[in-house]
Amino acid sequence: MDSEWNRYEVFEKERVDLPHRNAGSVHAPDAEMALENARDLFVRRPNCLSLWVIPEHAIFAKTAQELQDDSWRDQEVPHNADSEIYLVFQKQGQIARETYVAHVGQVEASSPQAAMRAALETFAAKNVFVWWVVPERLVLKSEAQDAPSMFAPAHAKKYRMHAYYPVEPIMRELKSAQGMLESDG
Amino acid sequence: MTNLSLVFKILALADDELILGHRNSEWAGHAPILEEDIAFANLALDELGHAQLWYALYQEFTDTEPDYLVFFRGAADYRNAQFVELPKGDWAFSMLRQYLFDTYESIALPQLVKSSNARIAEIAAKIRPEEMYHLRHTSNWVKRLGLGTAESHRRMQNALDELWAYALQLFVPLSDEQELIDAKVMPDPRVLQAEWESQVVAHLSASGLIVPATREPIATSRTQHTEYLTALLAEMQEVARGEVYGVEW
Numbered sequence: 001m002d003s004e005w006n007r008y009e010v011f012e013k014e015r016v017d018l019p020h021r022n023a024g025s026v027h028a029p030d031a032e033m034a035l036e037n038a039r040d041l042f043v044r045r046p047n048c049l050s051l052w053v054i055p056e057h058a059i060f061a062k063t064a065q066e067l068q069d070d071s072w073r074d075q076e077v078p079h080n081a082d083s084e085i086y087l088v089f090q091k092q093g094q095i096a097r098e099t100y101v102a103h104v105g106q107v108e109a110s111s112p113q114a115a116m117r118a119a120l121e122t123f124a125a126k127n128v129f130v131w132w133v134v135p136e137r138l139v140l141k142s143e144a145q146d147a148p149s150m151f152a153p154a155h156a157k158k159y160r161m162h163a164y165y166p167v168e169p170i171m172r173e174l175k176s177a178q179g180m181l182e183s184d185g
Numbered sequence: 186m187t188n189l190s191l192v193f194k195i196l197a198l199a200d201d202e203l204i205l206g207h208r209n210s211e212w213a214g215h216a217p218i219l220e221e222d223i224a225f226a227n228l229a230l231d232e233l234g235h236a237q238l239w240y241a242l243y244q245e246f247t248d249t250e251p252d253y254l255v256f257f258r259g260a261a262d263y264r265n266a267q268f269v270e271l272p273k274g275d276w277a278f279s280m281l282r283q284y285l286f287d288t289y290e291s292i293a294l295p296q297l298v299k300s301s302n303a304r305i306a307e308i309a310a311k312i313r314p315e316e317m318y319h320l321r322h323t324s325n326w327v328k329r330l331g332l333g334t335a336e337s338h339r340r341m342q343n344a345l346d347e348l349w350a351y352a353l354q355l356f357v358p359l360s361d362e363q364e365l366i367d368a369k370v371m372p373d374p375r376v377l378q379a380e381w382e383s384q385v386v387a388h389l390s391a392s393g394l395i396v397p398a399t400r401e402p403i404a405t406s407r408t409q410h411t412e413y414l415t416a417l418l419a420e421m422q423e424v425a426r427g428e429v430y431g432v433e434w
Contacts, residue, residue, distance in 0.1 A: 005218070026220050029329060036322050040224035149317035156311070157234075 008034035009059065011052040011103065012042055020052055021100040022089075031055065031140040039142075039150050045159060048151045051142040058138040060112035064129045067120070075113055083108050084135055086115035088123055091130035101130060109133075190361035191302070192246045193264065194371060196254075197359060197407055199239035200265035203255060204414070205286060206232030207421055211273050224322065228283065231315050238308045245304070256425035260414045264407045268351040270414040277330055277340035278348070284323035285352045285385060290316045292380045296372035305370065324388055331392030338393060345394050353402035356381070 005027040011020040023042045028034035034053040043051065062072065087106050093099040104123050109115035115133040142150060209229035216222035240251035269286070273279045294316055297309035330337040356378035358366075365371040386396050 027218065028220065033325060033329070036325065037220040037224060039318075040227050040322075041220060044227065149314045149321070153231075153315045153318070 005029050006034075007056040008038070008053040009056065009101075010034075010038040010042055011054065012038075012048055013050040014047050016049065020050065020103040022102070025056075026053070028053075035140050035142060043151055044154055044157070046151075046154045048154070049147070051150070053140050054134050055138060058134050059132050060116060060134070061130065061132045062116060063131075067131070072113060073117065081110040083110040084137065086112070086119070086133045087136050087139060088115075088119040089130075089132035089134070090123065090125070090128045092125060092127050093129075101132060106136065107133070188246055190359070190364050191370060192243065193359055194362060194365055195239055195243045195246070195305075197264040197266075199236050199243060199254075200263050201269050201286075201355070202232045202236035202239065204263070204265040204417065205269040205283070206230070206236060207417060208269065208271075208273050209279060209283065212276075212279060217276055225279075228319055228322070231319065235312050235315075238311065242304055242308060252425070256422045258418075260410050260418055261408065263410065263414060263418070265410075265414075266351070266354040266407060267404045267409075267411050267414075268348070268354055270411060270417060271348075271351065272413055274344065274347075275340055277337065278344040280323060280326050280330065281341060281344040282348055282352075283319070284327045285348060286355075287316060287320040287323050288385050288388075289352075289355050289377070289381050291320045292377050292384070293372060296377070299369075300371065301369040327388065328392045331389070331394050341392070342394055345389065346397055349397040350399050350401065350403035353378070353400065354404050354407075357402055357405050359407070 006029075007025050007027055008031065009025050010023045012023040013020045023038075026034055026037040026041055028037050031053055034055075035051060038051050038053050042048070066072070085106050086109055088104050089101045090104050091099055091101045107115055107118035107122055109118050112133055112135075115135075116131060119131060119133055206229045209225060209232065212222065213226045213229070214222065216225050237251065240254055243249065243254070244251060268282070271278075271282070290312075294309050294313040298306050298313060300306045300309065327341070331341045332338070356374040358374050362371060362374070366373045389396050
């Protein structure tokens with residue numbers, strides 16, 4: 001039996017003026033537990049306003065390089081499929097710099113391929129090197145009423161970097177008092 | 186109302202949080218999956234943080250430092266329920282214990298927020314949101330383990346059979362607690378127990394588990410402990426006791 005849980009991509013909104021951005025991924029038995037794992041792994045520190053989790057299998061992704069090959073456009077399902085909302089994500093900028101897959105908007109389409117086509121037209125921009133489209137119904141979002149218990153407690157916690165604890169000077173002092181410190185000279 | 190009855194109650198609240206937090210911290214690095222290792226360690230840290238708040242209040246009444254209480258008290262002077270000192274057992278045991286405790290806290294805290302003692306109300310208000318999240322997380326786990334595989338179900342049922350009578354000790358009033366109830370400082374534990382039983386029985390049954398019939402707590406006095414507390418304290422206090430009390434770090 002495969003004991004590996006499914007992977008979920010985690011999207012975090014840190015400020016009102018920032019989009020949901022990819023924070024990393026978690027493994028979980030289902031979306032609800034994925035949302036909780038995402039909170040516990042990524043939101044111990046402020047600020048988080050909202051979290052989304054997306055099952056890996058729901059993501060239709062293309063790199064700029066892959067888009068140069070048009071064959072994916074032919075894999076479309078028949079047109080009688082119901083159309084639905086797809087969320088569109090992009091990774092923009094220069095590959096060498098820190099950058100995120102971030103939510104840019106949504107399109108309506110009847111297949112991932114059609115959604116990708118619509119996304120390419122609607123959200124065309126320079127320097128996009130990764131595109132994702134995801135049916136919105138497969139995205140589990142935290143709700144506004146979750147914020148007080150999921151996100152607010154992080155604000156009351158103190159986070160200290162290791163440098164906060166002056167361990168090294170104290171150790172030197174103790175050692176020197178005991179004559180254990182070797183001369184630096 | 187004497188301050189003494191209040192002071193004893195605060196110590197009981199603090200010790201429950203500390204010992205449960207410490208027990209859960211034993212899972213760090215050993216939980217069945219990485220994500221849950223971190224989640225459970227977070228939970229343990231939260232309980233230690235809650236203990237700190239109650240110890241700080243205890244200090245306001247008695248001028249006893251929390252570090253002294255935690256690291257230099259013997260088992261006989263601890264006032265936690267035996268429920269929280271039992272060894273961590275398997276994953277089902279620890280998860281179920283945390284769930285039973287979280288449900289108890291989620292029922293007690295909204296009452297404590299209304300305490301006639303302003304400091305208690307203030308601390309309860311601080312703890313409450315975090316406990317809402319704990320309960321969400323542990324009740325989800327209980328459901329998944331209870332309804333999961335034959336093995337996870339068996340382990341959960343064993344854990345419930347073992348823990349149930351211990352959990353009931355959480356609702357045994359301390360000797361002078363009636364004074365606190367009359368003065369609306371503390372909620373009546375019998376009222377909390379009725380609400381707790383109705384909630385946990387419903388959730389455990391929905392999770393495919395059979396709740397034991399007993400309504401008798403296995404222990405009634407918080408001055409009596411199992412041998413497990415002595416071993417826990419020996420480990421927890423070892424480093425602090427290696428130096429005389431009050432040494433500067």
